[in-house]
Amino acid sequence: MDFDRAPFRDELFHAESFHAESFRAELDAQPWASYTHAYGSAEDVPGCLRALAGDDDAAAEEAQSELYGSILHQGSVYEASAKAVPFLARIAAAGIRTADVLLLIGGIAEGGTDPDPGPDLGSDPAGSGAVRESDEAACRRAVVAQLPLLLASVEHEDRAVRQAAAWAAGWTGTAGAALAVPALRDRAAVEKDPLVRAELLTSLVESDPEGSASAAAGAVGPDSPPELRIAAVMACADIGLPWTRDHHEAVLDLLPLDRLAADRYDHSRNEPLHDICLTLLDRDTEADREAVFALLDAALRSADPEARTEAVWVVTTACELSRSAPVRLAPALISAAAEDGTDDETGALSALGRLGPSGAPAADLLAARAAGDGDTADRALEALVAVDPVRAASLLARDLERRPRALQAASGGPADSLPVVPYDPELLAAVRRRLATMEPGGTTPFRLTALLASWGPDASDAVPELLAALPAHPRVLPKALVAVCPPGRRAEVADALRARTGTGPADERIEAARALHELTGDHGALLPLLAELLAGSARGGGGSGGSAEPIREAAEAAAAVGPAAASLVPALRAALNSPGAERNNPQMDDDIALAVALHRITGDAAEAVPVLAGVLGDRDGLWRRWTLVRAAAAAGSLGPAARPLVPVLKALLADPRQTPSAALALRAVAPDDLDAGHMAGLLLDAAEAGAAPFEAVDALVAFGTDALSDEHRARFTELGERDRRVVRSGLDGTVEITDERLRARVRAAVRSR
Numbered sequence: 231m232d233f234d235r236a237p238f239r240d241e242l243f244h245a246e247s248f249h250a251e252s253f254r255a256e257l258d259a260q261p262w263a264s265y266t267h268a269y270g271s272a273e274d275v276p277g278c279l280r281a282l283a284g285d286d287d288a289a290a291e292e293a294q295s296e297l298y299g300s301i302l303h304q305g306s307v308y309e310a311s312a313k314a315v316p317f318l319a320r321i322a323a324a325g326i327r328t329a330d331v332l333l334l335i336g337g338i339a340e341g342g343t344d345p346d347p348g349p350d351l352g353s354d355p356a357g358s359g360a361v362r363e364s365d366e367a368a369c370r371r372a373v374v375a376q377l378p379l380l381l382a383s384v385e386h387e388d389r390a391v392r393q394a395a396a397w398a399a400g401w402t403g404t405a406g407a408a409l410a411v412p413a414l415r416d417r418a419a420v421e422k423d424p425l426v427r428a429e430l431l432t433s434l435v436e437s438d439p440e441g442s443a444s445a446a447a448g449a450v451g452p453d454s455p456p457e458l459r460i461a462a463v464m465a466c467a468d469i470g471l472p473w474t475r476d477h478h479e480a481v482l483d484l485l486p487l488d489r490l491a492a493d494r495y496d497h498s499r500n501e502p503l504h505d506i507c508l509t510l511l512d513r514d515t516e517a518d519r520e521a522v523f524a525l526l527d528a529a530l531r532s533a534d535p536e537a538r539t540e541a542v543w544v545v546t547t548a549c550e551l552s553r554s555a556p557v558r559l560a561p562a563l564i565s566a567a568a569e570d571g572t573d574d575e576t577g578a579l580s581a582l583g584r585l586g587p588s589g590a591p592a593a594d595l596l597a598a599r600a601a602g603d604g605d606t607a608d609r610a611l612e613a614l615v616a617v618d619p620v621r622a623a624s625l626l627a628r629d630l631e632r633r634p635r636a637l638q639a640a641s642g643g644p645a646d647s648l649p650v651v652p653y654d655p656e657l658l659a660a661v662r663r664r665l666a667t668m669e670p671g672g673t674t675p676f677r678l679t680a681l682l683a684s685w686g687p688d689a690s691d692a693v694p695e696l697l698a699a700l701p702a703h704p705r706v707l708p709k710a711l712v713a714v715c716p717p718g719r720r721a722e723v724a725d726a727l728r729a730r731t732g733t734g735p736a737d738e739r740i741e742a743a744r745a746l747h748e749l750t751g752d753h754g755a756l757l758p759l760l761a762e763l764l765a766g767s768a769r770g771g772g773g774s775g776g777s778a779e780p781i782r783e784a785a786e787a788a789a790a791v792g793p794a795a796a797s798l799v800p801a802l803r804a805a806l807n808s809p810g811a812e813r814n815n816p817q818m819d820d821d822i823a824l825a826v827a828l829h830r831i832t833g834d835a836a837e838a839v840p841v842l843a844g845v846l847g848d849r850d851g852l853w854r855r856w857t858l859v860r861a862a863a864a865a866g867s868l869g870p871a872a873r874p875l876v877p878v879l880k881a882l883l884a885d886p887r888q889t890p891s892a893a894l895a896l897r898a899v900a901p902d903d904l905d906a907g908h909m910a911g912l913l914l915d916a917a918e919a920g921a922a923p924f925e926a927v928d929a930l931v932a933f934g935t936d937a938l939s940d941e942h943r944a945r946f947t948e949l950g951e952r953d954r955r956v957v958r959s960g961l962d963g964t965v966e967i968t969d970e971r972l973r974a975r976v977r978a979a980v981r982s983r
Contacts, residue, residue: 336398400433
């Protein structure tokens, strides 16, 4: 589509304040190619604006999609976004696709931020030295400037236009409040449509929360239409008003709630029950938590399956946020699961696993459901793994092949953070049978071997099946063999691994050789393979450009061998990236592993220190967190020889995500330079912020909790006793379990003082 030739609608020529020629002239006068959006140059924006104003509906829809992708990309705004706002406002005011264009303008305002008070900063003139306004502030400022045009649309005869105008005006924030609030209030006084009234109230609360509190409270009662009523309840929660019986009853009267927000334009708040409960839990008071629990308890016991479905979803969030939620909500969630029968209609059965040990009363129900067929039975057994892993083991043994979700949970979950089922002879026998029937080229038995490895020597009876399956799965089984191998079978397993070091692809031979070294200390087969791997990586450019994962693998294996790997030192040095070269994260990870290997082999830190200094001093790259953590740990492994790294390690302390690794490294490198009280405060800050809670707690324990001040001891104790979870992120279903493990760690440390 040639956007530049798209014809304009007649309205563009006849709108009193809109003229096609001046519109086109002003559009063409902008240096669009010098502006940027999500994909670089904004030279395509004027064509999209012309098409949006044209009479070709298909072209206009395509242009609108293009603009959402470029100037409002996934909610982010850019320089070109602000520049486009005046033209979008004029299109909307001319009556052309007004509702759609208003929503685009409102999205740009939502992606912006209130500008600092003062004049429009605009672009920084060359050599002026002025500070350029952020794209976000420029976008919010641009929409505020168009408020007279936007607010005129709140009087439009079309309901969708009035609703869109109200929503867009609300996102001008405090910057637009002086203009927006009076106009929105005037319209709210006469508006009859429930959805528009809900949108107007929400926007008023966004622009003037204190001044809109009485209006929100007054709309909670049963005389208000449902759409407005639930918007009022949400507004009261947002403003911070105390939760009352009226709010509670309004929510229960209106369940299920999602249908009441389905046609609202605030798509980030289209799950009212979830949003209300999240807002109240964020207040972190006993009264607000109890309000949430009472609300969810009642919703879970509703006769309406849709209401129960909404409540189940919120329960999972509540359990992620609040340590008291599982035990408080367990009875109602069990009741909802029982009400569903055998089909898990609301998801309550699966959600029982989020309760952990607090869900123990559900064990009989879960076991009964797990005895059935299909995915529901698998989900029930998956939940039982979290609630009662001992009982789950025997049930999993009966039908291992048809319980993939339960097996994943039993063997460590998607992030190896879920409970692992303890050793069970019946389950071991089932795993052995499964290994014996697996055909070459079939599914790699990651989960089976993870389960066996977690049992260690208790699973030694599986050695024959592991040996038989080794040729078919040479990358996965060597580690499991080492983990389960009893002393009496060490020679047999070593012979099998040694045989694998001489056959197959290089990565498979190295895996066998590493396992052989771990089992017996024999590195005779490993060193030539590592030399071959390093040489191949060097030929492939691994040490001088694109990072190659084998470099890190070889370096880690060489480090494990230690001084006996001296023959590899030249190849390890050759694999290092050139000093001062631009490196991505994988290349830095390679260099960290190489530096550690060189130190462990030679005993000399002289080569490692500058390599690590280069990594630790480069903190500006994307996704650098774990690379820096590894570099700090490597620095700590050097001990006092890494003293030159103290300045860069101390600089890392300012980032809560890096505080624990940097603190531990400094403790190993220069313990006399540390202020124990200051360090404890930083580590507690990191833990309380949820940035690196496990690492921070482990570091506090390593430093010694006996030396904590009274204030720090109280804060440390609070980490184990507070209701708000310390762990706040993780894969679905792992936050609660990980946080409970952290809580146990803190409590044990407090008791051991």
